[in-house]
Amino acid sequence: MSSPHIHSGSSSVTMMLQVMLALLPATLVAVWLFGWLALLQISTCMAAAIGFEWLLLRVMKRSLAPLFDGSAALTGLFLALVLPAAAPWWVALVGALAAISLGKQLYGGLGYNPFNPALAARVILLVSFPLQMTTWLLPLPIAGGADLTDLTTAATIFFNGIAATGQPFDAVTMATPLGYVKTALHSGIPVPQSLASYHYSALAALVGNEGGSMGETSALALLLGGVYLLRRRVISWHIPLAFLATVAVMAAVSHLLNPDRFASATFHLLAGGLMLCAFFMATDPVTSPVAPRGQLLFGIGCGVLTWVIRNFGSYPEGAMFAVVLMNCVVPLLDRHFRPPVYGHRS
Amino acid sequence: MAMHSWQRLGAKWLAGLIPLAEAGVHPDDCKVTASLAITDAPLPPLLVLPIRQHIGQACAPIVDAGDTVLRGQKIAKSQGYVSTSIHAPTSGRVVKIEEHAIVHPSGIGMLSIFIEPDGEDRWLEKLPAMADYAQRDPAEIREQIRSCGIAGLGGALFPTFIKLVRDPNHRIETLILNGIECEPWLTCDHRLMVEDAPRIVAGLKILRYLVQAERCVVAIEDNKPDAAAAMREALKQAGCADVEVRLLPTIYPQGSEKQLIETITGRQVPAGKLPLHIGALCENVATTAAIADAVLEGKPLIERVVTLSGDAMPKPANLRVRIGTPVDYLLRQQGLEDLHGVEVMQGGPMMGERLRHLDAPITKGSNGILAMRQQAREPESPCIRCGHCVQVCPVGLMPNELASHCRNDRFEESEAFNLFDCIECGACSYVCPAHIPLVHYFRYGKGQVAAIRRANAFAELSRQRSEAREQRIQREREEKAARRRARSAAKPAPSPVPPKAEQP
Structure with missing residues (x-):
């Protein structure tokens, strides 16, 4: 190979990790607002995104190297942050599948997708499941909502829906x-x-x-992440x-x-x-x-x-x-x- | 109202969020030899002098095997206009003239003159010095510079005299001495400025006399404050108070001629034109010192300063080396015996060339020999269009698009994306997070386009020939017909063809 013989050491993986780090404040705010439910959504979305990436790569008989570039994990995190906290588990799964398949692998994988996979997935989810995608849970710091510091309550909402908590719909949601x-x-x-x-x-x-999607509502946390990305020239x-x-x-x-x-x-x-x-x-x-x-x-x-x-x-x-x-x-x-x-x- | 320090800090931090467009990169400068004084490298047992050490036509040897030569004696004469001569770096005997390895990406060789030093290092007796140059005709001085074999020592190796021709249509307004040396590891120009500033200033005065520039600027990066101080002092001593020493913020590839001209004059050299066309002349500091030697003492270019460095070099150094010294000889001198897992390159790590044959000689363009520990190259991954290559490109190209066109043999698009404006500085490849060897693709593209152009030119020539031939045949046929008509018009009645006599 000809010159240059040195490299700055930057890599696509590093960039993905930096973006994830920049999302950390917003992620923490999501956990502060929605407790266990936020953690359930985030882990489900990230695991599903990586899982579907693996599945699709296997089905297409392509190299599994992209599995480790961090992009699927990042897409999962993005997806979780744009979901309403009360979105049921299957919405998260469908979202992850849509993001990885229709949003990314359909076009040839990382680098070839015309839309951000998570954003494409959100559009698909919003027009497909308008009710689930616009039911906004009352955040924890506002008194009177569901007790999301309790794992059982969070899991109940995640798997069985808000109605399963037994609380009146209007009492636990807001616009x-x-x-x-x-x-x-x-x-x-x-x-x-x-x-x-x-x-x-x-x-x-x-x-x-x-009221709002889990990771969208805190302008301050997102601004912090944005400033970090600007400083690091990502x-x-x-x-x-x-x-x-x-x-x-x-x-x-x-x-x-x-x-x-x-x-x-x-x-x-x-x-x-x-x-x-x-x-x-x-x-x-x-x-x-x-x-x-x-x-x-x-x-x-x-x-x-x-x-x-x-x-x-x-x-x-x-x-x-x-x-x-x-x-x-x-x-x-x-x-x-x-x-x-x-x-x-x- | 005075700003508090925290306000200043805050303002600086905010400004960091919105950086102004700044093309270029900041690799670690690794200038470990910056404080090491230049020392003389010993004479090797054999010197190898390739007959072309500049851009342009190769020289013709004017010595034969068995001839004795003296130090500074011309051994190969320039051929054609864009060419410059080659001289014996020491006294000794011409052993043979045959092909030898040179530094070239393909590993090809070149006809070279082999000289076995006699150890006496005897100079040619009468060197044609011109200490009184200010009383002489500029053309005479240019010829002296040409005959002393001076080419751009920054690495471009363009025969220097050509740049010094006075063109009545284009006056040189700004003379720039390039002391930037922005490649990591290299310090040969840096040390030369620190140790030999008066010689550089003497060369500057000659250049100034030749081109009559109004403004002279010595450009140095701010990682070499000692060089700037030495140059300022030498300029003061020489009574050149009006020459400006500009300390520029360190950034690669600032030392690239066109980029430096824009930094200093604010003007760009139009595509396909020369710096001369916007009234600028840019000379490397080492070239300038060589000009002083050539004009004031009549000394031809037979040695240069070479930085020997790199993370695998046991004894890094700045050496004054005779042209023709084999690289492997120098490596051994610096204690590098075991080359296992070591890559040797000529030039800096950004634009240098890997050596295929370590017995290749130091030539006029060898500014550094780096021994670097071999590193596994990261595999290429898909472009994520981050645009970092676009941000750092000093030319304003879109390396991502360009590489994709080159890789897919879309050469028309490559040219439309200004492939031939690429200066191959390597900034794009350096920052690419996907580890795409962009410059490698550009070189491939340039080579392919050049081949296509040659083929097209040949096809065009064949077409013209074939058309000319058809026209000729047509013309001849018409002329024949006209003659026939003229003949028949001259005879009123067609005479019947007499019947053939029967064969007996």
């Missing part, structure tokens, strides 16, 4: 702020009033103590900054024009899956543009679509759809927004 505001708007209630009746607090949204700033700034600007301007119809920039930045999508999903290297200008446009596109879907779509949250839609145009962005080549600039 997400985005969902609540959207439903209220449909009934003609303006945004400030619905936020007041939700007892919305930006602080709760920051730490994650509200991701570059272009996509997250463009994504978040676009949402913030669109939300701020619309809020200024019509505060009854549109929520504020702070609300949008802290709500739903935006932080997870901006720092972890949109920046998935395989499915995002490689060159800086393409990355900026990709981020802006994600931001615009997120805001548009949140405010005009039928789903309350649009970040995930925005990223998946923008993933479709990545080859175009790569093709038309290449970096300027030395000596060819006029």
